[in-house]
Structure formats: structure tokens, C-alpha cells
Amino acid sequence: MTLFKQVALTVSMIIILMLSFVMYINYKSSKTYLLETLYETTVNNISSLSNKLAQMGEDEADIVAIIDSEFDSGYYHSIKYSANKNNFSYLQEDNEAVVDVPLWFVEFADVNVEKVSVDVSSGWNIMGELSVVGDTTIIYNALYKMFIRLLYLFVFSVSVALILLGILLHFVLKPLKAIQSQSEAILNNKFVIQEKVPYTQEFKEVVKGMNAMVKKVETLFKTANESAKRNKELLYNDPVTKLYNRRYYMLKISDLIQLENRVNGGVSIFISLSSVEVVTQVVGQQKTQAFLVAFAELLNHAADNFDDEVVARMNDREFAMILSSCDVDEVNIILDEINSDFSKLLITTGLEESGLCLSFGVYKYTTQVKLEELLTRTDNALLNAVAKEDTNISVYEESHSKNALGKDEWHEIIQKAINDSSFKLKFWTTLNARTKKLDHKVMTFTIKDKNDKEYYFGDFIAPAINFGLVGELFSGVIKDILITNYKELRRGACSIRLSNEFMKDVNSLDNLSKLFSRYAKKYNHKLFFEISDSFAIKNEQLVKSFVDLFEKYGFGFAINSFTGESSDFKYLKELNPMYIKVDSKFLLDQSEESMSSLQAVVDSLGIEIVATFVNTLEEKKQLCDKNVILIQGPATDLL
Numbered sequence: 001m002t003l004f005k006q007v008a009l010t011v012s013m014i015i016i017l018m019l020s021f022v023m024y025i026n027y028k029s030s031k032t033y034l035l036e037t038l039y040e041t042t043v044n045n046i047s048s049l050s051n052k053l054a055q056m057g058e059d060e061a062d063i064v065a066i067i068d069s070e071f072d073s074g075y076y077h078s079i080k081y082s083a084n085k086n087n088f089s090y091l092q093e094d095n096e097a098v099v100d101v102p103l104w105f106v107e108f109a110d111v112n113v114e115k116v117s118v119d120v121s122s123g124w125n126i127m128g129e130l131s132v133v134g135d136t137t138i139i140y141n142a143l144y145k146m147f148i149r150l151l152y153l154f155v156f157s158v159s160v161a162l163i164l165l166g167i168l169l170h171f172v173l174k175p176l177k178a179i180q181s182q183s184e185a186i187l188n189n190k191f192v193i194q195e196k197v198p199y200t201q202e203f204k205e206v207v208k209g210m211n212a213m214v215k216k217v218e219t220l221f222k223t224a225n226e227s228a229k230r231n232k233e234l235l236y237n238d239p240v241t242k243l244y245n246r247r248y249y250m251l252k253i254s255d256l257i258q259l260e261n262r263v264n265g266g267v268s269i270f271i272s273l274s275s276v277e278v279v280t281q282v283v284g285q286q287k288t289q290a291f292l293v294a295f296a297e298l299l300n301h302a303a304d305n306f307d308d309e310v311v312a313r314m315n316d317r318e319f320a321m322i323l324s325s326c327d328v329d330e331v332n333i334i335l336d337e338i339n340s341d342f343s344k345l346l347i348t349t350g351l352e353e354s355g356l357c358l359s360f361g362v363y364k365y366t367t368q369v370k371l372e373e374l375l376t377r378t379d380n381a382l383l384n385a386v387a388k389e390d391t392n393i394s395v396y397e398e399s400h401s402k403n404a405l406g407k408d409e410w411h412e413i414i415q416k417a418i419n420d421s422s423f424k425l426k427f428w429t430t431l432n433a434r435t436k437k438l439d440h441k442v443m444t445f446t447i448k449d450k451n452d453k454e455y456y457f458g459d460f461i462a463p464a465i466n467f468g469l470v471g472e473l474f475s476g477v478i479k480d481i482l483i484t485n486y487k488e489l490r491r492g493a494c495s496i497r498l499s500n501e502f503m504k505d506v507n508s509l510d511n512l513s514k515l516f517s518r519y520a521k522k523y524n525h526k527l528f529f530e531i532s533d534s535f536a537i538k539n540e541q542l543v544k545s546f547v548d549l550f551e552k553y554g555f556g557f558a559i560n561s562f563t564g565e566s567s568d569f570k571y572l573k574e575l576n577p578m579y580i581k582v583d584s585k586f587l588l589d590q591s592e593e594s595m596s597s598l599q600a601v602v603d604s605l606g607i608e609i610v611a612t613f614v615n616t617l618e619e620k621k622q623l624c625d626k627n628v629i630l631i632q633g634p635a636t637d638l639l
Contacts, residue, residue, distance in 0.1 A: 008169055015161045023150050030146050034139045035113065042116050042134040045075055050130050053081065053120045058127065060088055067092050077113065077135045081120070083128040098137050101144045109143050111136045175203040182210055190576065191218040217604050224600030225569050231594035232564050238313040240289050241296035247589070249312035252563050253322055254371055255583045256308060265462060266308075266324035267331045268374050270361040270382040271299070276317045279354045291349050298341050302334050307500045307535045320378075325465070325500075328364050328397060335360050335393055357392065359385040364397040368458070410463035413455065417447035418472045423480055424454065427488045430495075430610060430632040433620050436639050439610075439630050440493035440528065445477050461499065471505040474498060475515060481527070482519040493526030497560055500535045503542065513549055520553040528556035528578060536575060537566045547575055560612075562586075569601050579608040579630070584619055587611055587628055595626050 049070050056062040060083075067079050071092040078093040098106055117131040175198035185192040191214050194207050236248035244252070256266075273295070280288045296311075299319060303309040308324035323331065339358065346352040361382025365374050377396045385394035405413075417423060427441040446454050464470050478496065486494075502508050529550055536543045536559055547557045559572070560581040572580075580602065587609070590598065602609055611623050614633035623631060 007173065008165065011165055011169075012162055015165070016158055019154055019157055019161070023154050026150060027143070027147065031109070031111070031139075031143055034142055035111070038134040038136075038139060039114060039116070041075065042113075042132055045070075046116050046118055046130060046132045049079070049132070050118050050120045053130065054122045054127065057122065058083065058085065058088075060086075060090075063088075064090055075135055077133040077137075078131075080131040081128055082131075084126060088128075094135065094137075098140045101140045105144050105147065106140060109140060111139050111143070113139075172200070175200065175207070179203065179206060179210070182207075182214075186210065186214060191221070191573070221573065221601060221604040224597050224604060228564070228569060228594065228597035228601055229567060231591065231597050232567075235589075235591065235594055236564070238296075241292050241313050243296045243299070243319070244310060244312040246312060246314045248563075249310055249314065249320055249322075251583065251586050251589060252310045252565075253374070254585055255561055255563055256310075256322060256324060257365070257369060257371060257374065265364065265366045265369070266322060267326040267328070268363045268365055268378040269321040269323070269331070269335075270314075270378045271319040271321065272359040272361075272382055272386055273317045273319065274357050274359070274386075275355040279351065279356055282354065283351065287349070291345070291351060294345055294349065295342070298338065298345060302338050302341075307538060308532070309534075328362075328395060331362055331364075331395075332393075335362070339392070360393045361385050362393065362395040364395065405463075407463070407466075409449075410460065411467055413447060413449045414460055414464050414467065414469050414473070416450070418469065418476050421476055421480060422448060423477050424448070425477070425480065425486065427486075427494070428632060429636045430630060431636045431639060433624055433629045433631045433639065438492045440495050440526070441488055442632065443477075443481065443494055443496050465501050470499060470501040471508050471511065474502045474508075475511050478512070479515055479519065482515065482523045489525050493528060493556075495528040495530050495558060497530040497532075498546075500532060503531060503535060503539070503546070509545060509549065512546070516549065516553040516555075520555075526556065528558050530558045530560040530581065533559050533562040533580070534565055537571055540571050540574060543575060564598070572601070572605055572607065576605065577607055579610050581610045581612050581632070582628075584611045584614045584623060584631075584633070587626060588619065588622055590626070599627060 049066070052066050052070075053063055056066060063081060063083075067081060067090060070076070071079050071094075076092075076094070078091065080089070080091045080093075082089045097103075113134045113136050115131055115133050117129060120127045120130050178194055178196070178198075182192050182194050193211050193214055197207050198204050233242075236244055236251075238245045253268075276288065276292075279291075296313070296319075299311045299321065303311050303321055303323060306323045306326060308322075310320070310322040312320045314320050323334075326334075338360075342358055343352075346354070346356060359382060361378050361380070361384065363374065363378040363381050365377075381394045381396040385392055388394060423445045424447070425443055425445050427443055430439045430442060431437065432439055444457050446456050447460055448454050461470070464473055481494065481496065529546070531543055531546070550557050556578045557575065558579045558581065559575070559577045562580040562582045563586050587595070599609075608630060609628050610630040610632060611628050612632045614620055614623065614631040614635040616635055617638050620631055620635045620639075623629075
């Protein structure tokens with residue numbers, strides 16, 4: 001319960017109790033007054049009546065007539081006369097219910113009028129005893145009318161008091177809303193400074209303390225971010241061109257072709273720039289380096305349109321490019337543009353007669369390629385390009401595939417899986433390496449053809465992309481997760497990796513929103529959606545719209561395939577993932593200083609690091625030494 005509600009409830013109860021007590025005092029006072037008035041009136045009346053009876057002597061008929069006459073005046077509940085002689089006794093009593101007063105109020109009021117008795121005497125002779133009880137109907141009617149007036153007054157007073165209380169508390173406790181918003185932002189690892197400091201001393205101190213804490217954490221993040229950027233540049237960037245170096249290239253390409261990251265193959269390109277050493281001797285190192293910087297910008301520009309790409313300088317005269325989900329037709333256009341821009345660059349820098357020339361070795365790899373095969377075949381293509389005289393491009397393209405099906409066959413299989421929701425979900429384990437407890441399960445899925453032959457994600461995702469069916473595939477799988485009670489998920493969370501193609505589908509966000517609105521309330525487990533790091537960097541606003549949708553329905557968000565690609569980690573602060581998944585090779589390659597900087601960045605944002613593709617217990621131990629305890633991969637089966 002909020003503080004506003006607690007204070008409002010407490011003060012309201014006090015107000016109600018106080019007003020109730022005042023009402024009760026007024027009611028009791030009025031009741032006492034009416035009873036005393038009735039008693040005094042009854043005493044006066046009984047004195048007059050006793051005198052009349054004394055004058056009648058012992059004539060019973062006259063006594064009865066006088067008593068009846070007096071009783072009809074309406075001031076009595078009962079009149080009783082008992083004579084001392086002849087055992088004569090006469091009682092006149094009103095036993096009818098009280099008119100215009102509810103029975104419940106009669107029972108509640110419980111008016112007890114004291115009986116008044118006097119002796120009737122003539123001279124010194126006592127003729128009998130007269131007992132009178134006043135008429136309570138008058139009191140009941142008067143008390144009921146007063147009760148109704150007090151009740152109306154009570155309701156009006158309480159209503160006004162509560163309205164004024166609400167208005168007063170709204171202004172007095174208004175700073176709490178800002179404090180609450182700031183605290184929620186802090187819990188979500190967002191750096192929010194409250195500019196308006198409350199007037200109330202206690203609130204003022206709280207706001208100052210929270211602002212100081214936020215500034216301290218933000219300073220820590222900025223410091224760690226700058227340190228991480230410097231360390232990354234030293235470790236993974238060529239000092240001249242600022243492109244990635246061979247060390248980073250090997251880490252990144254290893255991550256791109258890992259089984260869970262394979263999407264649609266891609267293109268590997270090795271680029272040879274001949275005669276660099278000769279040009280350096282002729283025009284000098286400074287002018288050559290300026291040319292190399294411009295050439296690097298040219299290569300970066302050519303790769304800009306790809307979500308997962310790497311451009312690296314492998315050595316003094318060789319460069320490399322990886323363009324995922326790129327085909328041969330696209331790469332030919334790109335290389336023609338590079339050749340054209342290169343010629344213009346030579347003219348601009350005055351090196352058109354320098355003898356500099358380019359050679360391109362191109363390998364169109366598939367989802368089944370191994371790292372050694374990719375490097376060897378791309379290098380062979382480059383050697384062929386250097387040897388050619390008619391062109392500077394040589395292409396090595398796979399001619400077969402393990403699951404070489406035709407387009408129609410693939411379309412039938414994928415469409416059948418979508419229509420029948422015939423997905424087979426599989427789960428990989430992510431463990432805490434120290435406690436050996438489950439952290440979450442990672443979902444992947446397979447599909448089957450009409451003969452029950454099973455196809456893995458890496459087999460069918462490429463044709464699904466070509467057919468534009470990725471959105472329907474993922475929507476069907478997510479729906480299956482939401483409505484099916486999988487036993488594998490009963491003790492932990494589940495993460496779903498969303499492909500870049502699904503994210504780019506213009507209908508995906510709307511389809512997810514409809515799925516969540518219909519099924520999310522029925523889902524009882526934790527669910528995280530993972531998006532690749534390179535896609536998040538280049539499409540921050542689009543990813544933010546998905547993150548907002550996940551938060552709306554209580555689902556988590558995470559980053560996978562993190563390789564420190566960005567030159568600035570501010571996007572992590574904006575997107576606020578629960579964790580980042582990092583290839584174990586990348587983590588183990590970090591220096592102590594760079595690892596400390598990375599840890600400081602994620603710690604300041606409340607982000608956990610999950611090491612992926614952990615193969616051995618030795619790797620697990622090395623990761624734990626680097627304070628990375630969440631692991632995923634074959635090593636989890638050894639714990």
C-alpha cells in the first residue's frame with residue numbers, strides 16, 4: 001500500500017472516529033435532556049392528577065373518568081391507580097407501536113422512562129397510590145429526527161473532510177510521486193536526476209541523497225565507458241585506419257558462424273592492396289597513412305547496409321570484410337563501387353600513377369561452413385584474384401549443401417510448419433557456474449517435413465528469409481511458448497532469440513502486440529527476448545519500441561552476440577538489457593584492464609554477463625576467475 005493511501009486511511013479513520021464521537025455525545029446529551037424534561041413534565045402532571053382524584057373521593061366511576069380524560073391528553077404511556085379500600089385498581093396503558101419511527105431505531109434507542117408514584121390523600125386520609133409513566137413516543141420521534149439530522153451532518157462533514165484531506169495530502173505528498181518515479185528509474189538502471197527539490201525537509205534529504213547516488217553511478221558509468229572504449233581501441237583497432245585488427249576479426253567471425261548465430265550464410269572478402277611499401281618510400285609515411293585512412297572509410301561505407309558486418313585490417317596491405325546475409329549479386333555491385341571509389345581516391349590524393357591496385361578474393365559461405373574452411377577458401381580466392389590479368393575479383397562459391405532441397409520443397413515444408421504449428425522446441429541450459437543452479441533455458445526450434453525428417457534452424461532459416469516467412473515462423477513459435485506448459489520451463493525462465501529479419505519485418509511489432517494482449521496473462525514463467533548486439537547498435541530506436549512492448553507485458557529483454565562492437569556503450573543504458581551474452585573466446589581474450597572496464601560498465605547498469613559456447617571446465621574456471629559465473633554451452637553438461 002502506498003504512503004498516500006496509508007496516511008489517507010489513517011487520517012480518515014481518525015476523522016470518522018472523532019466525528020462519530022461528537023455525534024454520539026450530541027445524541028446522548030439530547031436523549032438525557034429529553035428524558036429529564038419528560039420526567040419533570042410527568043412530575044408536574046401527576047401532582048395535578050392526584051389533586052383531581054383526591055377531590056373525587058372514593059367514587060370509582062369518577063376516578064376512571066378522570067384517569068381516562070387525563071390519559072387521552074397524550075402525555076402518558078400508562079396511568080395506574082390503586083385504592084387502599086375495596087381492592088379497587090385501574091390501569092390505563094398505551095401498548096401500540098411507536099408511529100413514524102422504524103423498529104430498529106426503537107430497539108437501538110431503548111428509552112427507559114422512570115415511573116413516578118405519589119400517594120392520593122384527602123386531608124390526613126391516604127386514599128390510594130397513583131403511578132404514572134410518561135409517553136416515550138415523543139422522545140422516540142424527537143430522537144429519530146435528531147438522529148437523521150446528525151447522520152446527514154455526519155455524512156456531509158466526513159465527505160468534506162475527506163475531500164479536503166485528499167487535496168491537502170496531494171500537495172503535501174506530491175514530492176513522493178517524483179521520488180517514486182526516480183526510485184523506479186534507478187531500479188531500472190536509468191539515470192534520472194530530480195531537479196525540483198521538495199520543500200519538506202525529510203523529502204528534501206531523500207531527494208538529495210538519491211540525486212547524489214544517481215550522479216555517482218552515472219559518473220562511474222561514464223568513466224568505465226571511456227576506459228572500455230580506450231581499451232577496446234588498444235586491443236582491437238588498427239592504430240592507423242581505426243579499423244578492427246586481425247585479433248578482433250578472428251573473434252567476431254568465430255561468433256558469426258557459431259551454430260546458433262548462423263542465419264543465411266554470407267560473404268567473406270579478403271582485399272589485397274599492392275605496392276603499399278613502394279608508395280610509402282616515394283610519397284612518405286604521412287601521406288600514405290592519410291590515404292589508408294580514406295581507404296578504410298571507403299570500405300566502412302560499402303558495408304554500412306549490413307547488420308552483421310566486419311571490416312578489418314589484417315596486416316599492412318591486406319584487409320578483410322565479412323558481410324552476413326549477402327549474396328554474390330550484391331557483392332559484385334559492392335566491389336564495383338569500391339573499385340570506382342578507389343580510382344577516384346587515387347586521383348584525389350595524387351597517387352594515380354603510384355602503382356597501387358586492388359585484388360578481391362570472395363567466398364560465398366553457407367550455414368555449414370567451419371572457420372578453417374572459410375579462411376582457407378577466401379585466401380585461395382584472393383590468390384586467384386592476384387594472379388588474374390583480366391579482372392581483380394575472384395569468387396569461390398559453394399556448389400552444394402547438406403540439405404540441398406529445391407525452393408518449392410522448402411516452401412512446402414516451412415508453410416506446413418506454420419499452418420500446423422508443428423514446431424519442435426528444444427532448450428539449452430544456462431547455469432550459474434558456482435552454485436550449479438539453473439538460470440534460464442535458451443529456446444531453439446526445428447521443423448519436420450511430411451516424412452518426419454527433422455530440419456534444424458540453420459537449415460531452414462535461409463529459405464524462410466528468402467520466402468519472407470520469418471515473421472510467421474517466429475510468431476507461431478512464440479505463441480506456442482505462451483500457450484503450452486512445457487515441463488522444461490517449470491523451474492526457470494526461458495529466452496527466445498529473435499532474428500534480425502524478424503525484427504526488420506514491418507508487421508512483427510504489431511503481431512507481437514496482438515499475441516501478448518491475448519496470451520501473455522496466461523503465461524506463468526519468466527520470458528526474455530534476445531536481440532543481436534550489432535542489430536541493436538544500428539537500430540536502437542526500432543529495438544527500443546520492442547523493448548517497451550516487452551516491458552508492458554512483463555517480459556525481459558537481453559542482448560546476444562555481444563563483441564564490444566560499438567565505440568560507445570550508451571546504447572546499453574538506453575535499452576537496459578537484463579543481461580548480455582558474450583562468446584567465451586571474446587571474454588577470455590580480454591586483458592585484465594579491459595575486463596575490469598567492461599565489468600564496471602555492466603555493473604553500473606545492473607546488467608549480467610552470460611558467457612556462451614563454454615566448452616570445457618577449464619574455460620569455466622577461467623571465466624569464474626574473471627567474475628563471469630553465468631555460462632552456456634557444452635560445459636554445463638559437465639557440472
